[in-house]
Amino acid sequence: MKQLIIAIALSGVLVSCNSSGKNKKETDASSATETVTDSTTTKTNYVAIDTEEALIATSLMAAPAASRDGCTVIGYNSEGEFVTYKEGNNEFIVLADDPNNQGFSAACYHKSMEPFMARGRELRAEGKTGPEIFDIREEEAKSGKLDMGKPGATLHIYYGPKDTYDPETHKVEGAKYRYVVYLPFATAESTGLPENPVSPNHPWIMNPGTHRAHIMISPLADEKE
Incomplete structure (x- = not known):
């Protein structure tokens, strides 16, 4: 029973880490998009x-x-x-x-x-x-x-x-x-x-x-x- 509880806990930690990593990637991608957008909008129009x-x-x-x-x-x-x-x-x-x-x-x-x-x-x-x-x-x-x-x-x-x-x-x-x-x-x-x-x-x-x-x-x- 104790082993089963430990296995469930470890599984929860792994899911949390994977979710966190995914969120970070999404945030980085979002930041990159914003950077591209900013560089485009600040272009000088002569x-x-x-x-x-x-x-x-x-x-x-x-x-x-x-x-x-x-x-x-x-x-x-x-x-x-x-x-x-x-x-x-x-x-x-x-x-x-x-x-x-x-x-x-x-x-x-x-x-x-x-x-x-x-x-x-x-x-x-x-x-x-x-x-x-x-x-x-x-x-x-x-x-x-x-x-x-x-x-x-x-x-x-x-x-x-x-x-x-x-x-x-x-x-x-x-x-x-x-x-x-x-x-x-x-x-x-x-x-x-x-x-x-x-x-x-x-x-x-x-x-x-x-x-x-x-x-x-x-x-x-x-x-x-």
Whole structure:
């Protein structure tokens, strides 16, 4: 009789263990399903930058976050006209992405650089080539005719190969940042910087010894790359 009672008790324990194991598997499977569902629902839905509001919002991503509300925004519209999209009240000017060009490229620069930037736009409108624009501004900067802005003025570039964005965050799909610090007529010797990039995100000096000398800081490559 005692042996029969022990056998029944052991049988109950085994059934309980099997049931518990089954429940755990069901719970794990349920969790896995929830994880898959969550990853699917959180996928970003990028849309085309097809309104003026979207163009301004995405272009402002080139500016430091704390300063975006006060930036002036200028640029070419879809008709090719150069317009002021937004009047600002701080030290930054944002050059909006050109909707007629593929991909995305917006820039934010210190307002002291506007004479230099505006002169470039003027010369391009006259049909001058890149090398011609460089030579003209070089001569004008050396003579003092062209104001190059404050030494150390920075240009922020937000760019990428696509022209779709997240309407909630205004981030452009695949876009990255590059920073340019202008130091007219600086050299490798005066700054201690190399004249060629050493590695991603490493500063180097471009166009040394000229009016357009500037420190380049390129983005780190994506981990998936």
